[in-house]
Each structure stands twice: as structure tokens, then as C-alpha cells.
Amino acid sequence: MTKEELTAYVGGHFDGKLKLLDTGRYDPMFEIQPGDLLDVARALRDDSRLQFDYLCSMGGVDTGEHLEVVYSIASSKTKSRLDFKFSLPYDKAEIDSIQEVWPGINWYEREAWELYGINVRNHGNLKRFLLPDDWDQGHPMLKNWDAPDFIRMPER
Amino acid sequence: MGLVKKLPIYAESFPGGGIVATSVERILHYGQACSMWYMLFGTACCAIELMCTGASRYDFDRLGMIFRATPRQADLIITAGTITKKMAPRLRKVYDQMAEPRYVIAMGGCTIKGGPFYYDSYAVEKGVDHILPVDVYIPGCPPRPESLLEGCLTLAEKIKKQKLSDWQEK
Numbered sequence: 001m002t003k004e005e006l007t008a009y010v011g012g013h014f015d016g017k018l019k020l021l022d023t024g025r026y027d028p029m030f031e032i033q034p035g036d037l038l039d040v041a042r043a044l045r046d047d048s049r050l051q052f053d054y055l056c057s058m059g060g061v062d063t064g065e066h067l068e069v070v071y072s073i074a075s076s077k078t079k080s081r082l083d084f085k086f087s088l089p090y091d092k093a094e095i096d097s098i099q100e101v102w103p104g105i106n107w108y109e110r111e112a113w114e115l116y117g118i119n120v121r122n123h124g125n126l127k128r129f130l131l132p133d134d135w136d137q138g139h140p141m142l143k144n145w146d147a148p149d150f151i152r153m154p155e156r
Numbered sequence: 157m158g159l160v161k162k163l164p165i166y167a168e169s170f171p172g173g174g175i176v177a178t179s180v181e182r183i184l185h186y187g188q189a190c191s192m193w194y195m196l197f198g199t200a201c202c203a204i205e206l207m208c209t210g211a212s213r214y215d216f217d218r219l220g221m222i223f224r225a226t227p228r229q230a231d232l233i234i235t236a237g238t239i240t241k242k243m244a245p246r247l248r249k250v251y252d253q254m255a256e257p258r259y260v261i262a263m264g265g266c267t268i269k270g271g272p273f274y275y276d277s278y279a280v281e282k283g284v285d286h287i288l289p290v291d292v293y294i295p296g297c298p299p300r301p302e303s304l305l306e307g308c309l310t311l312a313e314k315i316k317k318q319k320l321s322d323w324q325e326k
Contacts, residue, residue, distance in 0.1 A: 131279075132242040140278035149282065153275040 001049070001078050003028060010050070010082065014043050018084060027072070030084040034095060040084065041101040044073065051077040055102035058109070060116035061085075062143045067093050067116060073102070088118065097123045115141040163320075181320045188231070189312040191220040192259070195230035197250060200237030202264040202298040209301040219308060227253040232311070234304075235288070238266040238273060239281045248287050259315070261307055262290045265297045272297065 007028045011020050017040055018030035032040050044052045056072035070085040097120050099106055109120045110129040117139035137147050167173035198206055210216045224230040227250045239247055262284050265271030270282035294307040
């Protein structure tokens with residue numbers, strides 16, 4: 001399946017839940033609604049033409065205006081790749097866990113929770129992961145994060 | 157070190173004992189400086205240079221430096237690489253297990269002042285001297301093997317200039 005066929009197929013099916021974004025990247029990037037996450041993930045995995053059986057990565061983004069969560073998936077059967085993402089407001093940063101679709105996402109969700117403060121519903125093991133064991137200074141990857149020994153790069 | 161510590165005190169009470177005390181001092185520190193066994197502790201790219209220095213082209217062995225995989229047999233710890241805040245208590249634990257007299261070489265920019273991670277980093281400890289007493293600093297990112305050898309020779313000179321009374325203070 002070529003990239004054009006893939007984008008046309010994904011954009012035309014799934015009730016229009018995935019909207020293609022023009023990012024100029026090699027892998028097509030789609031935007032979804034936060035509430036559709038579980039449905040979209042299940043559909044992408046179970047679709048007989050796509051068979052996205054592998055989760056490459058998942059991560060948070062702080063754009064300065066809102067949070068984003070980006071998922072990268074791939075298929076070992078059709079050799080195709082695809083990204084999808086959605087936006088979250090700061091005051092309601094909460095997503096569903098999709099471990100039932102791709103179990104490997106467990107650690108990525110813990111990382112996003114720890115570094116961005118994105119709460120993951122139904123995760124089951126949300127506890128300290130990458131930061132020091134006695135860390136109590138919040139979520140350091142947020143743009144407005146600060147700490148006493150944190151030195152910002154001066155403007156040039 | 158119990159006996160060695162007391163030796164100069166006893167020796168000096170005899171006539172001509174001062175010569176014995178200083179000779180013992182020189183021999184001991186010469187031996188120490190020529191057999192600095194270092195702890196294997198590499199956390200980032202400096203460790204690659206450390207390995208290169210230990211390999212045949214630069215050959216640490218000719219300085220009597222042999223790597224030890226346990227802190228209990230090591231005289232020296234070369235902090236090769238970035239020390240994160242999460243790693244800092246572990247590094248201190250390793251250092252605490254080393255037998256005295258023990259020495260620290262801070263290798264590379266990261267261990268001196270955070271290096272490239274000085275700005276905009278929440279995770280990196282800005283200077284290993286917050287955790288350990290450092291004897292020799294080797295700048296570089298990472299330092300070439302020649303720099304590391306120079307640092308080790310500097311430490312050897314430092315060890316040779318020690319006094320036995322320095323040990324008693326610790």
C-alpha cells in the first residue's frame with residue numbers, strides 16, 4: 001500500500017474520525033478527537049487492510065498553548081507507518097489507556113504522565129518511572145516548569 | 157592503615173628515626189601512585205574515551221592502572237560521563253564503598269559543571285563536586301585519551317607529594 005493509498009483509505013473510512021494534517025513529514029499525520037482514542041486505536045489494529053499491529057512510540061508535546069499526545073504506529077504485515085495525535089487543554093489533561101490495544105504502550109503512558117502530567121485512566125501502574133525516586137518538583141517537560149537549580153538558556 | 161599511621165610517630169622517637177619515617181612515606185606513596193586501580197564507572201560518551209585509553213593504543217596498564225569492577229578493590233574513581241540527579245546517590249554509594257585512601261578524577265565537561273546540559277536541563281547534576289571531593293578535573297567533551305593520561309599523571313604527582321600525616325587527618 002503506497003502512502004497515497006494509505007492516506008486516502010484511512011481518511012475515507014472510520015466515520016471520518018481521522019483527519020489528515022499537512023505536516024510535510026514522510027509519515028502521514030492524522031488528528032483525532034480525544035474521546036475517539038480507544039475506538040480509533042482498535043479500528044486501526046483490527047482493520048484487515050491496515051493491520052497496524054505495532055506501536056512505535058507515544059509521547060506528549062507542550063506547544064505553549066495546549067498539550068498534544070502523539071502516537072506512532074506501524075504494521076509488520078503491510079510495512080506502512082502512520083502517526084495520529086490530538087490536543088488536550090492544560091486543565092483537563094486526561095487520556096484513556098490503550099494498553100488493551102497495544103500492551104507495549106504501558107511505559108510510554110507512564111512517561112507522559114510523569115513528564116507532562118497527563119493523567120491516564122485505567123492504566124493500573126501509574127507510579128514514578130524515569131525521574132529520581134524522591135522527585136517532588138512536578139512535571140519538568142512542561143514549558144512553564146521551573147525549579148531553583150534550573151537554568152534557562154539565555155536569549156541570544 | 158592502623159600500623160602505617162602510627163609508624164612515623166613511633167619511628168621519630170628513636171635517634172635517626174626521621175629518616176625511616178620519610179623513607180617509608182616515599183616508598184608507600186610511590187607504590188600508591190604507580191598502582192592506581194580505577195573503578196569502572198562510565199555513564200556516557202567519556203566512557204568510550206576511557207575504554208580507548210585502557211585499550212592497547214594508549215595502554216593504561218603501563219601506568220599501573222587496571223580497571224576494577226568492584227569499588228572495594230579500587231583506589232580511584234574516574235567519573236566518566238554525565239551524572240544525572242537520579243545517578244548521584246548511586247555514585248555516592250559506590251564512592252562510599254571504596255577503601256581509603258581514595259581519589260576522584262572528574263572527567264569531561266558534564267562532571268565539571270554540567271557541560272552541554274548546563275542550560276535547560278532538569279535531570280543533570282551540575283558538577284560532580286556536589287557529590288564527591290574531586291582531586292583532578294579534566295576538561296573536554298569528551299577529553300582525548302592524551303588528556304586523560306595527563307590527568308592521571310597529575311594525580312600520580314599529587315599522590316607522591318602526600319604526607320603520611322595527611323592520612324591521619326581523614
